[in-house]
Amino acid sequence: MSAYRQNPLANLSPVVKNLLILNIIFFVATWSLKKIGLVDLDLLLAAHYFDSPYFRVWQIISYMFMHADIFHIFFNMFALYVFGPMLEYTMGPKRFLQFYFITGLGALALQMAVQAFEVHQIIGTFTVPGHDIRPYQYTAGYEYLWATYSAYGGIVGASGAIFGLLVAFGMLFPNVELFIMFIPLPVKAKYAVIGYIVWELWGGLRPTPGDSVAHFAHLGGALLGFILIKVWRMQRPNNFY
Known part of the structure; x- marks a missing residue:
């Protein structure tokens, strides 16, 4: 029976396979090095606010390979595993890799812009003189300002790039039916992607206490994904409906 077992990575497209491996290596290394107290890779590789001393x-690239916990990396890598190969075969490996990183950069750019706007709303400027936030400790929004500047304010995850892939999949394979958790019926990709983006927009505009999700990073990746598909004039394959 073991003769028929197949490596689940065997049929993966090459770029997707290597992205999966790299993300897992980064995750294991981060956890292991932090566990033994050698180095905190989150501090070095997570994307911090552009004016932060950290x-x-x-970090604009390395943050895409960092993840907060096992659930974070699992869901991102599962989405990459499911949607990535079909997109890589459609785009070609080189363009797919470009798409992945450009959407990841776009995700960070929008999240940084939103952070800058919120910092300006709190203290009236985009930067903190001398990186010293103590004079603002009695200002409304101080907790957000502290999180933005502290070691714990870094942005991590491949989610922005993943959202770019989701948008690309919804545009190139709009009628492929997907099974989504807690929804008993299959949903066409185009509707699932639109619904997910609306959900993220709602989460970004109506933040709830304790919400650590970078909703605007997701939206930034989705926006860049949409723009790239249009600019590159990519069309769905003829053998798909």
Whole structure:
């Protein structure tokens, strides 16, 4: 019976396979190094606010390979595993990789812009002189300002790029039926993607206490995904309806 067992990665497209492997390596390394107290990779590789003392230029790329916990990486990698191969075969490996990183960059750009707007709303400027937020500790929104500037204010995850892939899938394969958790009937991809984006927009505009999800990063990835599909004039394959 073991002769018929197949490696679940065997039929994956090459870029998707390598992205999965890299994300898992980063996750395991982050957890292991933090566990033994050697180094906190979140501080070095998560994307921090551009004016934060913890910001480093490489974080605009490295943040895409960092994840907050096992559930975060599982759902992102599951989506990459499900939707990535079909998109890579349609776009080609080079363009697919470009698409993935461009949407990830767009996700961070929109999230940073929203953070800058909110910081400006709190203290009247986009930057904090000397990176010292103590004078603002009695200002409304101080907790958000502290989170933005502290080591715990970093943005992590491939979710922005994943949202770009979801939008691409919905545009190129709009009528493929998907089974979504808690919904007993299949939903066409185009409707599922639109619904998910509306949900994220609602979450971004109506934040709830304790919500640590970077909703605008998701929306940024989705927006860049839509723009790229249009600019590149990509069409759905003829053998799909």
